[in-house]
Amino acid sequence: MLATRRWVRWAGPLAVVVLAACVRLWNLGSPHTLVFDETYYVKDAWTLFRNGYESAWPDKPNPLFEAGQTNIFLSDPSFVVHPPLGKWMIALGMAALGAENSWGWRVSTALVGVLAVVLIMVIARKLFGSALLATIAGFLMAIDGHAIVMSRVALLDNSVMFFALLGFGAVLLDRDWHASRLAAWLAARRASGDDPGWGPTLWWRPWLLAAGLAFGLCSSVKWSGFYFLAGFAVYVVVVDALARRRAGVPFWMSAAILKQAPATFLLMVPIAAATFLASWTGWFVTGNGFYRGWANEPGAAWTGPLAWVPHTLQSFWHYQVAIYNYHVGVSTPHPYQANPLTWLLMIRPTSMYYRGTELGQGGCGFNSCSEAITSIGNPIIWWAATAALLYLAYRLARYREWQVGLILMGIAAGYLPWLLYLHRTVFQFYTIAFEPYLLLGLTVVIGVILGRWVPARPVTTIDTAPDADVDADTDFDADADLDAVADWTVSGLRLSGTRVVVIFLVVATIVSAFFYPLWTGILTPFAFWQLHIWLPSWR
Template sequence: MSDRPGFDEVVGAPERPRAGAEAPDPAEPASTRTALGSRLDRAWARWMSDPRLARAWRWGGPALVLLVAALTRLVGLAHPQQLVFDETYYVKDAWTLAHLGYEAAWPDDADAGFAAGDPSGFTTEGSFIAHPPLGKWIIALGMLATGGGDPFGWRIGVAICGILLVALTMLTAHRVFRSTLLTVVAGGLLAIEGSAIVMSRVALLDTVLALFALLGAYLVLRDRAWARERLDRWMLARAGAGRHVDWGPALWWRPWLLAAGAAFGAAASVKWSGLYFLAVFAVATLVMDAVDRRRAGVAFWASGTIFKQAPVSFLLSVPIAAAVHLASWTGWFATRGGYGRDGVAGEAGRPWEGLLAWVPGPLQSWWRYQSSIYGYHIRESSPHGYESPAILWPFQARPTSMYYSDLGDGTAQTITGIANPLIWWAATAAMVFLVVRFALRRELPVGFALLGLLAGWAPWLLYPHRTMFQFYSIAYEPFLLIGLTAAIGVLLGSARDRSARRVPALWTVGVFLGLCLLMTLYFLPMWTGWTIPLELLRSHYWLRSWI
């Protein structure tokens, strides 16, 4: 994938003719020529020529986006004062992790105790859990800071992850677009998008998964630049020595790839679906290595990648990912009360024999426990009123209601994960366009967005029988919005475009972004649990399946 074809700074770029463009006839009067760019482009170029204004834009734009993200995720975070949806599992698991080192069982009426501010009702009996501990440890940190009876403490860890997700989205967008405008657009869309807001305001695991998955993908981008530079140096040295290059080098020192492996391991330590991101981006790394070797002139670039670099890349990324995942279970290993710690479901289990007889007993029990979790996941098919198969996620056919309370006076409160319809449906349409564009142009921003979609959405299509929910899509939503931003960048074109194309493009994008913001203001009460009249509430249910 090429790095930056067609994604220049799209507002205020210096006016110069494109390569191959027909130069204007000097004899033609200026008044009869078609102007390049727009008045906004020319004004913007003048403003950005002032270093102080340029610096204020580069830092102030992203800072404003982060402020919006913080306000939409933190204001009123303690409402409602009760466990909503799957908080009943993750908040209680987090509290026992913090006190026992493992997830323990609770009595049936424990939620009422939490609502009353008393989280002390747990037992010491290990509880079977469906997801690894890391996300719950992050929830636990917030609870330890404010107390287990404070709903703000239940949710602050995930809310901070949601704000960091916006920041990381902008950092990643800047890496792929090299445009401050598109960086602000990508982060701004995520900051005001309803599903992202809701999933940052409830103590579930999926926003934490999204953060680590995007971090791993960002580090893969950094690794690509690092590896390409070192490959070029190696090739230059061989060329200077007059040596022919057949297979190319095996690059061992790739710190960004090591870090990416750790980040993907952290994602898999929140939910097992993080493994899909590791697998997809590991393959993508090899493809990019092969492309770079071919560009550099390596004779056997494909076989050199497969037989020399691939084993090294595997050793640099997969073992550290496994180590991070195993480390997330430290509390379970260090204590004796966790579920299956001394045998699954209270049974001792037969010790391993033969070549595996040396494996310590706790590791054997842990492996049996993971097998039980895997069996649960592939068989999980409990009917649920808000279940939504993955094939419907792009259309927002069945968003999840996290909380609803009819106050009996003609008003109600709700927290419903309805995405900003304009943003979500535009992003879905954009991804269809980007599939075609990538097939034709191999652009890095487009390919990056499609990789995230492949890792976060496509694997779920393989399990149509499993119970799923729309909010799982937050894991790939940053990639989705980076893809939408790429499409916006294509529509905007360049500040060097003729005004006959540029001006309508600026108006179209400006109106679209303005409508997205208005849509957020309209749906915000549905995402944050405000008290609103029932008639206003009903006006938000555009589709029957949203009710």
């Protein structure tokens, strides 16, 4: 019986991973066309691999590149506005399968998407203590259209999502590490009759080092990764302050800000900065990258107190300033730009690729046909997750559940900074960076409906007991999924909740099957494409 239980608990996650791999890898090389921003990242990745820096191309290179003439790039550098790591990852697939192979363009991004499904299940298992909820979280990500599309096009944002989620998982693991060592230190101090004072400075926190590394990797793909680093660094300090408060440390706030916060900074930020710099190795070791010799130009080098800084670092800093100015100032109108205020409602998804054909052309057997790749999330999943976000805000205010707070921190770090840039050109597909946390939030609601989440008591007093559990304000059911299924057949409330969840998951699966052709560029009748325009702004 025990072996059967273990097999069942492994069968669900394995099936989800297989499903995620199939929908992301099937027919990945189609279309054999550089879609949307692949026109930048694929060609930049190839020149980065060949030259060590992103190089310029002759006019109108895409048709030649797609035809297999991939080595027509120039030796001149190209001005690029994103760090190199994501392009190095794309280049690995091209190096393995050939730059002329459209599978090679996209396979690295697709594999990252599959690994993200695995990672969200591992995180959900730790976060919720339930194999069932972990499987549901992975399933939602496996079948959501936005996650599928962003895994099937060679853009950078899927890698941003993955490394940010990796850092999120490290912060999650650090909670237990921090709690156990803080409790042990305070117990030893009180056993000896000493005043705990401000409490300890915890220097050895390997999961914080891992988080700094992960967020550094995230920032080495796109600068927006620094928002995750900053957000979760603040989160870790707040967690430390609240833990000291619950444990009865007299100067808990001062200790968290003045004692532990500097240590947290040194654990997370230097490794992230070093990782970011390391991602630019190709630029540093070659001599022809963009702005590589800027400081050597007459009158360009710094003077005064900073004149001692090596010219290479001066040139690098100048390049980063130019990138920053580009990011904050870009406002070129685009037909698929989307105001961040509308992202959660999925008002303007990004069309990555569209080709219309007439009867008899390209296999079209109707008066007109369409091939489309549009980053429309599964509407049932996406809008349910947005509604769940409001419920999570309520639960955090009422019950102070740390799991809910951690999920909301992930959404805040990935979404709120974009509200500062309402004037610039941005796109709906940026939301992939925080989509995992939306799905984890939806999983919380599913857990409540299934009875897998017992509401925590509201925190009305400060628990100052010496041995107070730092997570005493949260109460989860134990991981007994098979027993829970049996309970649902007895409890009318849980049975109805189970039906609601099953119906939701079945409907979401049907909707994903319905939209799948529009996520993968499958040739369909034009009328079929029109059936998917649920909002006029989706055209």
